[in-house]
Amino acid sequence: MRRTISFTLNGKPTRLAVDDERMLLWILRYDLGLTGTKYGCGEGLCGACTVVVDNETVRACSTPISEVAGKSMLTIEGLEHEGKLHAIQQAFLRHNAFQCGYCTSGMILSAYVLLQKASRPTTAEIIRHMDDNLCRCGSHTRIVEAIQEAAGSKERG
Amino acid sequence: MSAQDKWENEAIEVAGGKVSRREFFGLTGSGLFVFFWAGPGEFFQEPARLPGRPSYPEDFNAYLRIGAEGRVTCFVGKVELGQGAMTSLPMLLAEELDVALDSVDIVMGDTDLCPWDMGTFGSLSIRQFGPVLRKAGAEARGVLLQMAAERLNVPVDRLKVNAGVVTDSSTGKHVPYAELVQGKRIERHIGKVELKPVSSFVVHGKSPVRRDALEKVTGKARYAGDVRLPGMLNARILRPPAHGAVLKQVDTSAAEKVEGVRIVREGDLIAVLHEHRDVAERAKTLIKAEYDNPKVAVDDRTIFDHLLKNAPQPQVVDERGSLTEGEKLSAAIVEETYLNSYVAHAPMETHSATATIENEKVTVWAGTQTPFPVKQQLAEALQVAPEKVRVIVPYVGGGFGGKSASRQAIEAARLAKLTGKPVQVVWDRSEEFFFDTFRPAAVVKIRSGVDALGKLTFWDFKVFCAGDREAKQFYDIPHQRTVSAGGWFGENPAGLHPFAIGPWRAPSVNTNTFARESHIDILAGKAGMDPVEFRLKNLSDKRMRTVLQTAAHQFGWKPAQKQKRLGVGVSCAIYSGTYVATMAEVAVDERTGTVQVKRVVCVQDQGVTVNPDGSRQQMEGSIMMGLGYALAEEVRFRGREILDHNFDSYEIPRFSWLPRIETVLVDNPEVPASGCGEPPIVNMGAVLANAIYDAVGARLLQLPMTPARVKAALQRS
Ligand code: FES
Numbered sequence: 001m002r003r004t005i006s007f008t009l010n011g012k013p014t015r016l017a018v019d020d021e022r023m024l025l026w027i028l029r030y031d032l033g034l035t036g037t038k039y040g041c042g043e044g045l046c047g048a049c050t051v052v053v054d055n056e057t058v059r060a061c062s063t064p065i066s067e068v069a070g071k072s073m074l075t076i077e078g079l080e081h082e083g084k085l086h087a088i089q090q091a092f093l094r095h096n097a098f099q100c101g102y103c104t105s106g107m108i109l110s111a112y113v114l115l116q117k118a119s120r121p122t123t124a125e126i127i128r129h130m131d132d133n134l135c136r137c138g139s140h141t142r143i144v145e146a147i148q149e150a151a152g153s154k155e156r157g
Numbered sequence: 158m159s160a161q162d163k164w165e166n167e168a169i170e171v172a173g174g175k176v177s178r179r180e181f182f183g184l185t186g187s188g189l190f191v192f193f194w195a196g197p198g199e200f201f202q203e204p205a206r207l208p209g210r211p212s213y214p215e216d217f218n219a220y221l222r223i224g225a226e227g228r229v230t231c232f233v234g235k236v237e238l239g240q241g242a243m244t245s246l247p248m249l250l251a252e253e254l255d256v257a258l259d260s261v262d263i264v265m266g267d268t269d270l271c272p273w274d275m276g277t278f279g280s281l282s283i284r285q286f287g288p289v290l291r292k293a294g295a296e297a298r299g300v301l302l303q304m305a306a307e308r309l310n311v312p313v314d315r316l317k318v319n320a321g322v323v324t325d326s327s328t329g330k331h332v333p334y335a336e337l338v339q340g341k342r343i344e345r346h347i348g349k350v351e352l353k354p355v356s357s358f359v360v361h362g363k364s365p366v367r368r369d370a371l372e373k374v375t376g377k378a379r380y381a382g383d384v385r386l387p388g389m390l391n392a393r394i395l396r397p398p399a400h401g402a403v404l405k406q407v408d409t410s411a412a413e414k415v416e417g418v419r420i421v422r423e424g425d426l427i428a429v430l431h432e433h434r435d436v437a438e439r440a441k442t443l444i445k446a447e448y449d450n451p452k453v454a455v456d457d458r459t460i461f462d463h464l465l466k467n468a469p470q471p472q473v474v475d476e477r478g479s480l481t482e483g484e485k486l487s488a489a490i491v492e493e494t495y496l497n498s499y500v501a502h503a504p505m506e507t508h509s510a511t512a513t514i515e516n517e518k519v520t521v522w523a524g525t526q527t528p529f530p531v532k533q534q535l536a537e538a539l540q541v542a543p544e545k546v547r548v549i550v551p552y553v554g555g556g557f558g559g560k561s562a563s564r565q566a567i568e569a570a571r572l573a574k575l576t577g578k579p580v581q582v583v584w585d586r587s588e589e590f591f592f593d594t595f596r597p598a599a600v601v602k603i604r605s606g607v608d609a610l611g612k613l614t615f616w617d618f619k620v621f622c623a624g625d626r627e628a629k630q631f632y633d634i635p636h637q638r639t640v641s642a643g644g645w646f647g648e649n650p651a652g653l654h655p656f657a658i659g660p661w662r663a664p665s666v667n668t669n670t671f672a673r674e675s676h677i678d679i680l681a682g683k684a685g686m687d688p689v690e691f692r693l694k695n696l697s698d699k700r701m702r703t704v705l706q707t708a709a710h711q712f713g714w715k716p717a718q719k720q721k722r723l724g725v726g727v728s729c730a731i732y733s734g735t736y737v738a739t740m741a742e743v744a745v746d747e748r749t750g751t752v753q754v755k756r757v758v759c760v761q762d763q764g765v766t767v768n769p770d771g772s773r774q775q776m777e778g779s780i781m782m783g784l785g786y787a788l789a790e791e792v793r794f795r796g797r798e799i800l801d802h803n804f805d806s807y808e809i810p811r812f813s814w815l816p817r818i819e820t821v822l823v824d825n826p827e828v829p830a831s832g833c834g835e836p837p838i839v840n841m842g843a844v845l846a847n848a849i850y851d852a853v854g855a856r857l858l859q860l861p862m863t864p865a866r867v868k869a870a871l872q873r874s
C-alpha cells in the first residue's frame with residue numbers, strides 16, 4: 001500500500017511516499033541513492049545489507065520499509081561524525097580488514113551494534129555476533145582484530 | 158575529479174595531429190583481436206577460450222603520464238578485485254621511475270584509457286604484468302635522464318634521481334620531471350633498459366595503506382551496480398529452470414499491468430524493466446512460462462563415473478624412467494582414487510553491469526575480470542565496431558576466476574539498445590549460482606610405491622577433468638608418468654559437464670594438490686615415517702625444502718604428537734612459481750563428523766615480495782576460502798538443473814570457522830616476484846585430510862570432507 005512513512009535516517013528526519021511493502025534495501029539504494037548498503041543474497045543470509053535500526057542490526061533486504069516507520073536508522077553513510085571516521089572505521093582501515101570491500105559496510109555496522117551493547121566483547125562474543133555476516137575474500141581474522149582494537153579505543157561513539 | 162576523469166579527454170600528440178587518449182587507444186588497439194563468439198547462451202559454456210593473443214603496447218606512454226603539476230598517473234588494464242593490485246602496481250612504477258609513491262595515481266580497467274590487458278587472473282598481475290610496467294617506468298626514467306642531461310648540460314652518468322627530481326651530483330643543479338615533460342607525451346624512446354636490481358629497491362617491501370581503504374570503510378566505493386544514470390532502468394531477466402531448457406510458452410500479461418514496468422523481448426531474452434529493481438522483480442514473478450527440460454541423467458553423485466566415461470583422451474604431461482622398473486623397486490604399492498566436486502565462486506557481489514548508449518557509443522560499467530575481452534564480446538553482440546565500445550571496471554566485489562565470464566555486461570548492453578535507456582543488470586544470488594562457471598568436478602587416480610628405505614620408487618598420476626596445471630611431480634621419483642584428460646580451459650567434448658565450468662582460484666591445482674599430498678601421506682604411513690620427515694627424504698628442491706622446514710619450525714611440528722581427536726597435517730605445493738607449505742591442526746568430533754580447524758601455519762616463497770601486508774592478506778584469504786572447498790562446498794545438481802540457489806544450502810566459511818592463522822613470507826630476493834593471491838588455497842584440501850587422518854585414523858578421499866563423509870570414513874577405518 002502506498003503511504004507516507006517517516007523515520008530518522010542518519011540523523012535527519014525523512015519522509016517518503018512509497019509502497020510500504022517494498023524492502024528497505026532497494027529504497028535505500030535506488031530511491032535514496034545510498035549505495036553503501038549492499039545486496040548479496042536477498043534472503044537475510046549474508047549480512048551485506050546490514051543497517052542499524054534503533055540500535056539493532058537489521059537485514060535491509062528482508063525488512064519492509066513499513067517496519068522502520070517512526071524509528072531511527074543508521075547506514076554506513078551516516079557513521080562518520082563531523083568529517084571524522086568512527087573508531088570502527090578507523091580500525092578497519094588500520095588493519096586492512098577488507099579486500100574487495102563488498103561485505104565491509106555490513107561488517108562495520110554489525111560491529112557497531114556489538115560495541116554499543118558490550119564494551120569489551122571477548123573474541124568468542126565477537127565471532128558469535130558476526131557469524132551471519134559472510135565474507136568471501138576471507139578477511140575474517142583482520143575483522144576480528146579490528147573490532148578488538150575498536151573496542152579498546154576511547155573515541156568510540 | 159578522479160584520475161579517470163582527468164585523463165579522459167587528454168590530448169595526445171601523434172603523427173599528424175592530436176587525438177584524445179581514448180582515440181589513441183582506438184588507433185593503436187583496434188583490429189588486433191580475433192574472438193570466438195558462438196552467440197549468447199553457448200558462448201558461456203566455455204568461458205575460458207581466449208582471444209588470439211594481442212600483446213601489451215610497447216610504448217611506455219600507454220602506462221604512464223607525468224602531469225604538469227608533477228603527479229604521475231599509472232594506467233593499467235588490470236582491475237581491483239580485492240587483491241590489492243590498485244595498491245601494489247603503483248609501487249612497481251614508482252620504484253622504476255624513481256618518484257614518490259604518493260605522487261602516483263592509478264587508473265584501472267578502463268578500455269578507453271588503459272593499455273590492453275588479457276584479464277586479471279592466475280596470480281599474473283605481479284608476475285607477468287609487473288615486468289611490463291617496470292620496463293615502462295625504467296625506459297621513461299632513462300629518457301627523462303637524457304632530457305635532463307641536455308637541459309643541465311652535464312653527462313648523464315653524473316645525474317641522480319630522487320622523488321622525481323633529477324640532480325647533478327657535482328654541481329647540485331636539478332630539474333624535476335614535471336618541468337622536463339611539461340604535461341606532454343614523451344616522444345623520445347630508448348628501447349631496452351636495465352631494470353633496477355633488487356638491491357636498490359626502496360619501495361618494494363613496504364606495506365602502504367591500501368588505496369581503496371577510505372572508500373571501502375565509508376561505503377563510498379562504487380561497484381558496477383552502484384552506478385546511477387538519469388533515466389536508468391533496472392532489468393530482471395526471465396531465466397530457465399535448467400541449462401538447455403527451451404521456452405515453450407510465456408504469458409507476460411499480468412506483469413505488464415504493473416505500473417511503470419516495461420517488458421522487452423528479443424529472442425530468448427525476456428526482461429522486465431523498471432526504475433526500481435525490486436518492482437521489476439515483483440513484476441517478473443507474475444510471468445508464466447513453460448519450458449521443455451532436457452533429460453540428462455547425471456547428478457552430483459553419478460558425475461564421477463560420467464566424467465571417467467566421457468573424458469577426452471589423456472595426454473602425457475610428464476614422463477621419465479619406467480613405471481615397471483619402479484614397481485620392481487617397491488616394498489609397498491598404494492593405489493587410490495580421489496574425487497573433487499564442482500564448487501561455486503560465490504563472490505559477495507553478484508555479476509552486475511550498467512550500460513548506456515549515447516551517440517552510438519556504448520559504455521558499460523561491469524564487474525568483470527576481463528574488460529578487454531568483454532569489450533570485444535560487446536562489439537560482437539551489438540554489431541558495432543570495437544572502438545564504439547568502452548568498458549569501465551569500477552571496484553569489483555570479488556572474482557576468484559568467476560568474473561572472467563561476464564554475460565551480465567552483454568545483457569545490460571542489449572537491453573540498453575532495445576529500450577533506448579541506460580540499463581542496470583544486477584543478478585540475484587540464484588542467477589549467480591546458475592550461471593557460474595564452476596570449478597570442474599574431477600577424478601584423480603594415483604598408483605605409486607615406496608622402497609624399504611622410505612624412498613619413492615614410482616608415481617603414476619592420472620587426472621581427469623581438473624586440468625594439468627602443476628600436476629607434474631616435484632618430489633624426487635626416478636620412475637614417473639603424469640597424464641591429464643580434459644580440464645577447465647575448454648579442452649572438453651560437448652556434454653562432458655552439464656553446465657559451464659571455468660577457472661576457479663588456482664584452477665586445476667586444488668584438485669591435483671589434494672590428491673598428490675594425500676597420497677604422499679599414505680605412502681609415508683606405509684614407510685612407517687613421519688609425514689614431514691618422509692617429504693624431506695624425497696625432496697631435493699631447495700625452495701621447497703626451505704618452506705617446509707620453515708613451516709615445521711613455526712608450527713612446532715613434532716613427529717607423532719598424538720592427542721585424542723586432535724590431529725596435525727602437512728601439505729606442500731608449487732603454484733605459478735610460488736612455493737608454499739601449510740600445516741594445520743584440527744579437532745574432529747567423531748559423533749557428528751564435524752571438523753574444527755584450530756590453527757593453520759602457511760609459509761610462502763614468492764620470490765621478491767612487493768607488498769608484504771598485501772601478500773599476507775591474500776594468504777589469509779586463501780586459507781579461509783580454502784576451508785570452504787575442503788570441508789563444505791559442493792554444488793548440488795540434478796541433470797542440468799542447479800539445486801543450490803543461495804547461502805542456506807551452499808555454505809561458505811564464516812567467522813565461527815576461523816582458525817588461528819599464521820603466515821610467514823620467506824625472503825628470496827634471487828627470484829623475481831611471483832603470484833601470491835592463489836598459492837595457499839591449493840594446500841587446504843590435503844592439509845586438512847591429512848590432519849583428520851592424524852586425529853581419528855580416517856582417510857578422506859573425496860572433497861568436500863563434510864560431516865557425513867567424515868563419519869562414513871570413520872566407519873570404514
Ligand atoms: S542481502 Fe540481505 S542478508 Fe544478504
Ligand code: FES
Nearest residue numbers: 099100135136137
Ligand atoms: S572483503 Fe570481499 S567479501 Fe569481504
